[in-house]
Amino acid sequence: MKEKTRLEALSAFLKAKRAEIKPESMGLPSVSRRRTPGLRREEVAQLAGISTTWYTWLEQGRDIKVSSTVLDCISTALQLNNDEKDYLYDLAFETKTKNKTEIADVKNDQSELSPSLKRILAELTYCPTIITDRHCHIVGWNPAAASVFLDFEQIPSQQRNLIRLLFDRKEFKSLAVNWEQFVKGFLAIFRTYYGHYLGDEWYNQFIKGMSNSYSEFQDLWQESQVSKAPKMIIEFRHAKAGKMLFNLTSLQVQGDMDLRCSIYTPVEETDTENKLKRLMNRVSVEN
Template sequence: MTDARRTELADFLRTRRERLTPDDVGLPSGGRRRTPGLRREEVALLAGVGVTWYTWLEQGRDINASVQVLEAIARTLRMDGQERWHLFQLAGVTVVAPSAPCPGVSPADQAVLDQLDPFPAAVLSRRYEILAYNRAYNGLAGDLDAVAPGERNQLWLFFTHPYWLDLCIGNRAEAAAHLVGTMRAGMAEHLDDPLWTGLVRRLREASAEFDGLWRRHDVVDHPMPAKDFRSPAGDLHLQLVRFTAGQLPGGARMMVYTPRDDVTRVRLEQLVRAEPAQRLHAV
């Protein structure tokens, strides 16, 4: 990367950071600030990267950024599709379909999710990024608010997060194979896209379970509607309903879990009551 490109990248990140406030990203303001916008350490925290590394990036130093890290920074700084594409171009990373919008949901979409409580509901991208969720889903997922935005990916959490490794009741092997099979089927259109290939490479390095399933080359195009999960409120027996709509970004879909029995319905209500009323849901 040339000096001019590094300088342009640094200035672009700084201006995107300075336009946001702590309230925009669900952080306490911490009193008066000498400079506008978020602090560098706040961006680093939300994106799940080191403070020193992010500072160097904003200073235009000669360092490399992976696709996953750039994606996390783009989400943290609330970049739209054009800004995200510009970020990747400045960083010297080629991505497919530059016109594709950066995943995100509207306030109206979030309002729909919130109204669905106590039924767990979330919006997922085609790469299984969890773009938004309601209180019930947050309780079921083991507190996504505590997970860095760049790590809020259903595949990544399912195969690497301690809570999610023990989330399924009885049918984890079947659920794991189904997830990997649908990911492989969806990736057929994105074999040259580093956002997809990078996620798969990262998963194969982090999880022997995922790597073994990926090597099988199985593809799946049918749903797995029945879901059984452990939760703080007790075991949940759920039915998955999936919605797609033109308003959702980039082929995203809304996933809604409804109870298969009355006991589960009561436990879902308990799960929601245990969750704080106000949260920052969207990624």
């Protein structure tokens, strides 16, 4: 990531997190004439125990040195969770940028899954599962995922980016009852990659292209949500199977390729698994 871009990302993240906090939740008076939502810069500085000028410079994206101790204080003041704190560290430390640049330059050919991952996909018969790489390109899926979402085999491999498909394909938009919540979970994961691989210019080009093509992406991306493994219950309204409820679990695959499994487990005490079985049988007959 270029230095200017890194500092701009750091600035946007701090502003977004500051805007989320209600002053009264921090024991501060709620002033009716606040021009912007959330805390003021001087209030963050006060809570973090640092100078207002210094925090202002940091939030403005100025190239200043920062210590772990100060970042810890800012993280506490902004009520950051562990994933958000890691993201802040990735953006703030220039030394990490250099290290991650080296990682990002490693050849990233992940088109062929290992036999063990293929076995896992096959064994998760009635749990739709998608495997993605650090760019959120889909590199593996099982028949259950193809039945519930779409047949990824029909999409050229270079176009199988999960983030783009979420915004581009009507199948995804009509499937999820709460499409915005559904997308936010994957954008939160995507942002962790963005912060982790600071030297990979692909991310900046992709984000710029998505922002220009989809106004909804730009709005949701600016919320700056961060999560390595969000867990949520997703309600689908499938055109052929009807209402289906899944628990979404995102697991990072240990190894050199930095892959991730997104597993949709049918919610117990619902008819989701039976509906999925009927849907898969129907798809099998049609094919």
